Amino acid sequence: FRNICNDWLSVCEWRKYSSPMEASLITNDTDQQTIDNLFRAVEENVGTYQRYLRLKAKLMRLPKLGCHDILAPLPDAPDMKFTFEQAKDLVIRAYASFDEGYAFAVKDMFQRRHIDATPRYGKQHGAFCAGWYNGKTAYVLQSFNGRLNDLYTLAHELGHATHDYYCYRNQTILNSRVPMVVAETASIFGELLLTDLLLKEAKTDMEKKVVLCRILDGAGRVIFSVTSRAWFEQSIYEAIKRGEYLNHETICKYWVAVRDKAYGDTVEWFNEMLSEWSITPHYYMANFRFYNYPYVYAQLFVYALYQKYMEEGKAFVPKMEKILSMGSSISPVEIGKIAGFDVTTKEFWQIGMKQYEHFLKELEKITQ
Ligand SMILES: [Zn+2]
Structure with missing residues (x-):
């Protein structure tokens, strides 16, 4: 050192x-x-x-x-569990609570089946979002196990996808790589939208x-x-x-x-x-x-x-x-x-x- x-x-x-x-x-x-x-x-x-x-x-x-x-x-703490369908619904509603149009990327990612969320033997662990400039879209990898953390990961990675959707539609490929200090803008924002929704709908x-x-x-x-x-x-x-x-x-x-x-x-x-x-x-x-x-x-x-x-x-x-x-x-x-x-x-x-x-x-x- x-x-x-x-x-x-x-x-x-x-x-x-x-x-x-x-x-x-x-x-x-x-x-x-x-x-x-x-x-x-x-x-x-x-x-x-x-x-x-x-x-x-x-x-x-x-x-x-x-x-x-x-x-x-x-x-x-209660064991908060979510099916993938419930998680999908929550994340879409969280993004749409900000603005209906703002959720377009999240909805599109689900529609295109661009999210590999199933846990499988031998699968790479962790989570990330890989953007595809020419396709004007992205791919997300995570292993969804139904826990609160997995729900947050989904909201986070789909924030990166949202960022890609906006950026790729407005910039040349040379300007499509965002510096780290602002690269988490949509992902953390998505987590905050989810947090507000979860707090609003919490039963206890x-x-x-x-x-x-x-x-x-x-x-x-x-x-x-x-x-x-x-x-x-x-x-x-x-x-x-x-x-x-x-x-x-x-x-x-x-x-x-x-x-x-x-x-x-x-x-x-x-x-x-x-x-x-x-x-x-x-x-x-x-x-x-x-x-x-x-x-x-x-x-x-x-x-x-x-x-x-x-x-x-x-x-x-x-x-x-x-x-x-x-x-x-x-x-x-x-x-x-x-x-x-x-x-x-x-x-x-x-x-x-x-x-x-x-x-x-x-x-x-x-x-x-
Ligand atoms: Zn991130």
Whole structure:
């Protein structure tokens, strides 16, 4: 790890990058100011995440969460099961609740049978959406087992398909590959539409709790835990530049410092987790540094869009369609402007945080 980081600093010097992060900024078509402000907004809101983790401990009837509890399901959660037909119906209705026309891609994907969802022996695990530019469509692979997670995966991947449908109909093939920071726009938006539908149709408070915890677990991890990994990388490069010699102990020290910045005292960690950094594969990809923060950007960008939708209602629909139609023909900054946002400011990133806190407040309401 030390050698990879040392090596990267030399590469940055030779290539005249102004910082170890610059290469990734170019790849993601973003800039330092935007990312600094994103990180600042995350740092200012760690208290919200910690408030959730304390509440989750209470829901799990624990004095404090163990590190293995952070993403654990609630102990008395009902086993929510869905047939593929039910999942199809829910996802179509979720997308159509935003706008009837917006669901056209999702409906078309089902009609064409472009979704391989059946679990089979020997099938590739995981899920993805592969776009087909000339066919102006896409293909989705997942293994649907009827769980809530599978339902969310379906809504997520069909968001990618929706993005492809809009983009391929409006852009040349050269502009059809979207930078990572905005590539999750329709997929996460689709998850949020599904969340609202599930909350609206939940029969019990327990069902609502399950849905809300799922969102708060997943988004919380992306926003706060992933940011701490970027902080970690930054602090390692700073240490090397100061001439510090890094060994296992000192690297652990830097990791724990940023981990605790995100989690505070809300989690009891296994001692082994001091070296959690050593099992994070992305840190070992030579010449590909700062892999993680685009996920934070993507998540909070979409949460901000959703806030805008809540505020503007149907007036927001054409803006969303335009955003998805742009592909990579304009920069992520320009894409933000379509919704009336300036993504380079800290104030912008606070808007996405408000959406996260909104879910937390909903959970607090039903747990009191
Ligand atoms: Zn995705």
